[in-house]
Amino acid sequence: MTGLKQEFDTAIAQLTAEGAPYEIVTAADGTRSYSSAPANLAEALGVARNHGDREFLIYEGERRSFNQLMDEADALAAALQAAGITKGDRVALAMRNYPEWMSAFIACVSIGAVVVPVNSWGRPDEIAYTVEDAQARLVICDQQRYDGVAQRMAQQGIRMLLARPADSNHADNLASFVAGYSGKRPEQVAIDGDDTALIMYTSGTSGKPKGAVSTHRAVCQAIYNMECAAIAAAMTNGELITRMLEAGNEPTSLLAVPLFHVSGCHAQFLANLRGGRRIVMMYKWDVERALRYIEEERVTGIAAAPAMVLDLLESDDFEKTDTSSLFSVGIGGAATPPRVGALLREKVPTNFSGTGYGMTETNAQGASLTGKAFQERAGTAGFPHPIVDLRICDEQGDELPQGETGEIWLRSPANIREYWNRPEANAAEFRDGWLKTGDIGYVDEEGFLYLADRAKDMIIRGGENIYPIEIENQLLEHPAIKEVVAIGLPHERLGEEVAVVAHLHAGASLSEEELVEYARSHLAGYKVPSRVFFAEEPLPRNATNKILKRDIKAALLAS
Numbered sequence: 001m002t003g004l005k006q007e008f009d010t011a012i013a014q015l016t017a018e019g020a021p022y023e024i025v026t027a028a029d030g031t032r033s034y035s036s037a038p039a040n041l042a043e044a045l046g047v048a049r050n051h052g053d054r055e056f057l058i059y060e061g062e063r064r065s066f067n068q069l070m071d072e073a074d075a076l077a078a079a080l081q082a083a084g085i086t087k088g089d090r091v092a093l094a095m096r097n098y099p100e101w102m103s104a105f106i107a108c109v110s111i112g113a114v115v116v117p118v119n120s121w122g123r124p125d126e127i128a129y130t131v132e133d134a135q136a137r138l139v140i141c142d143q144q145r146y147d148g149v150a151q152r153m154a155q156q157g158i159r160m161l162l163a164r165p166a167d168s169n170h171a172d173n174l175a176s177f178v179a180g181y182s183g184k185r186p187e188q189v190a191i192d193g194d195d196t197a198l199i200m201y202t203s204g205t206s207g208k209p210k211g212a213v214s215t216h217r218a219v220c221q222a223i224y225n226m227e228c229a230a231i232a233a234a235m236t237n238g239e240l241i242t243r244m245l246e247a248g249n250e251p252t253s254l255l256a257v258p259l260f261h262v263s264g265c266h267a268q269f270l271a272n273l274r275g276g277r278r279i280v281m282m283y284k285w286d287v288e289r290a291l292r293y294i295e296e297e298r299v300t301g302i303a304a305a306p307a308m309v310l311d312l313l314e315s316d317d318f319e320k321t322d323t324s325s326l327f328s329v330g331i332g333g334a335a336t337p338p339r340v341g342a343l344l345r346e347k348v349p350t351n352f353s354g355t356g357y358g359m360t361e362t363n364a365q366g367a368s369l370t371g372k373a374f375q376e377r378a379g380t381a382g383f384p385h386p387i388v389d390l391r392i393c394d395e396q397g398d399e400l401p402q403g404e405t406g407e408i409w410l411r412s413p414a415n416i417r418e419y420w421n422r423p424e425a426n427a428a429e430f431r432d433g434w435l436k437t438g439d440i441g442y443v444d445e446e447g448f449l450y451l452a453d454r455a456k457d458m459i460i461r462g463g464e465n466i467y468p469i470e471i472e473n474q475l476l477e478h479p480a481i482k483e484v485v486a487i488g489l490p491h492e493r494l495g496e497e498v499a500v501v502a503h504l505h506a507g508a509s510l511s512e513e514e515l516v517e518y519a520r521s522h523l524a525g526y527k528v529p530s531r532v533f534f535a536e537e538p539l540p541r542n543a544t545n546k547i548l549k550r551d552i553k554a555a556l557l558a559s
Contacts, residue, residue, distance in 0.1 A: 004236075004373045005383065005446050011232040012386050022228040024386060029433065032387045033413040037224040040191040040216035041109040044223060044274065051276040058280045058297060059099050066276070069099070072178075073106035077186035079178045080107060083159075085138060087112030087189050090199065092131045093260070094118035094149075095142035097281050100163040100174060101259045102269060104140045109197055109216070112189040116199045117260035119209070121543035124148030126209075131158065134199050134211055134420065140174060193217030199420050200262065202360050211420030212360045219266070222363035222414040225385050226271050229368055233354065237371035240352045244300070249325045252278040254293055254302040256285050258543050262364040263332050268303060285545070287311045291321040303330030305545035306340050307483060313343040314482075314505075329353040332364075337473045341378050357381035357449060361435055365414040366390070367449045380448040381441070388412040389434075390449065392442055397431060405442040405452055409434045440467065457549060459488035461496050464526050468549075471529070474522050475500065475515070480508035483539050487553045489531060499531040501552055503539055510534075 016024040025035045038044035051066040091108045093101055108115045116134040118127055128149045131139055139160045146162050153160050161174040197216040201209040234241050253272055257264040272279050280297045285308055293299055309331055336355045344353055354370030369382030384390045389411040392400045400406045411434045419425045429436045440452040452467040459466040468486035475484045482505045488496035504510055512532040519528045540548045
């Protein structure tokens with residue numbers, strides 16, 4: 001066992017021992033949980049009041065303190081109760097990143113209503129599908145989403161409230177709905193840890209999105225686990241933390257990912273609200289604006305998908321911008337390409353950055369590592385979290401020996417309870433408390449988790465299993481390639497052949513022959529692409545910046 005793992009295990013043992021702040025207890029079935037975690041989200045988020053009038057949220061020139069956001073949430077909660085929204089009712093949030101998204105989330109969970117975050121990147125029919133599938137009674141939305149689905153919602157008797165309408169006299173204006181409740185608080189509601197808190201829909205990159213049902217307990221365990229992991233990371237990176245403190249910048253996160261996803265909602269919004277840290281929130285990702293915020297607001301941390309981090313670090317404006325406050329870059333949503341680590345070492349030499357592995361179905365919990373471990377163990381997703389059981393299984397669900405590659409199965413109190421109204425999916429993907437993740441990986445002899453790829457993305461060429469991410473990460477090292485995807489296309493003799501679609505940096509040039517020769521010099525022969533396509537436009541991505549391989553493959557097959 002390396003010193004890195006020993007340090008981490010020692011820190012976790014101190015934090016989770018009997019009587020310690022993050023004491024862990026073990027149930028009869030062997031699952032572990034934090035005994036002191038909040039009982040429900042109303043309790044978990046109520047601690048934001050402790051931060052009082054300190055600044056919490058900066059958005060497009062607007063500034064809110066912790067108290068102001070909580071007051072807005074209280075007024076909305078009281079108004080919702082007056083309008084007949086009760087415990088268990090589903091309330092859909094269908095808007096881009098707005099302060100109203102945050103206040104609505106707090107308001108709903110505080111009265112026992114169930115939050116249904118809607119992918120605001122979706123087409124009107126996709127948004128309507130989520131609202132209808134969840135059987136929501138109310139939709140709180142922005143103008144664009146309202147315009148797309150209002151008529152359909154009206155036909156079904158689903159009420160809509162409009163945040164920041166183009167016409168302030170709009171009949172469904174959210175501000176008017178709340179106006180008479182300023183300064184009021186909602187009636188208290190008894191909320192049990194097993195009550196449903198959240199139905200968060202999966203990204204839908206491989207089919208219709210499924211509603212992932214989380215209890216209050218699951219989300220609270222997830223938040224508490226993030227806090228424990230953060231403290232353990234600080235304990236094992238004393239020198240880096242000292243440097244950060246000596247710089248004197250107020251901890252400030254740039255929220256550049258959607259709130260409707262676990263990385264934006266849980267890991268940033270909820271974690272910072274409880275932790276007393278400022279958030280600078282972006283309406284949507286824009287690298288030039290992100291750099292400006294970093295400089296103007298002295299942003300200390302950003303968490304984003306690898307593609308966004310590459311956008312930031314490779315931007316021509318990065319060197320022209322004062323990014324000296326930037327200390328932490330969290331990378332999630334996909335395995336971290338080696339190029340990201342190399343650029344971080346070059347452009348943010350003193351950084352407390354990290355990565356992790358989690359998914360909607362685990363409320364973002366799984367594994368993580370930060371600081372020295374991230375810098376020294378490139379390619380790993382980290383150590384499994386202290387309340388997470390992880391095993392690698394074959395196609396039959398039998399556990400494989402350590403070091404072998406297979407499907408990742410997870411068990412944790414942060415896991416979702418079920419998929420909403422999907423009995424077949426529940427039967428297929430849950431077994432005795434374990435979740436089949438659909439991700440492929442392995443755990444090495446020291447306990448580090450490594451991700452290979454999504455099971456559905458694996459290419460089988462002549463009987464050989466090929467993980468596209470290995471090809472993609474290697475090709476990203478080529479200076480001309482900005483982004484690339486590897487997919488399997490049908491082949492009469494081999495079953496599938498390797499194809500790549502590459503989008504180049506502006507002004508760069510690369511021929512098919514040059515790309516293949518580069519691949520041949522760095523990859524095993526059977527992994528070298530036999531078909532190469534160049535995309536003039538950036539590759540299509542979903543709201544969480546994951547490349548839509550399904551769409552790319554469908555387009556190639558149709559051409």
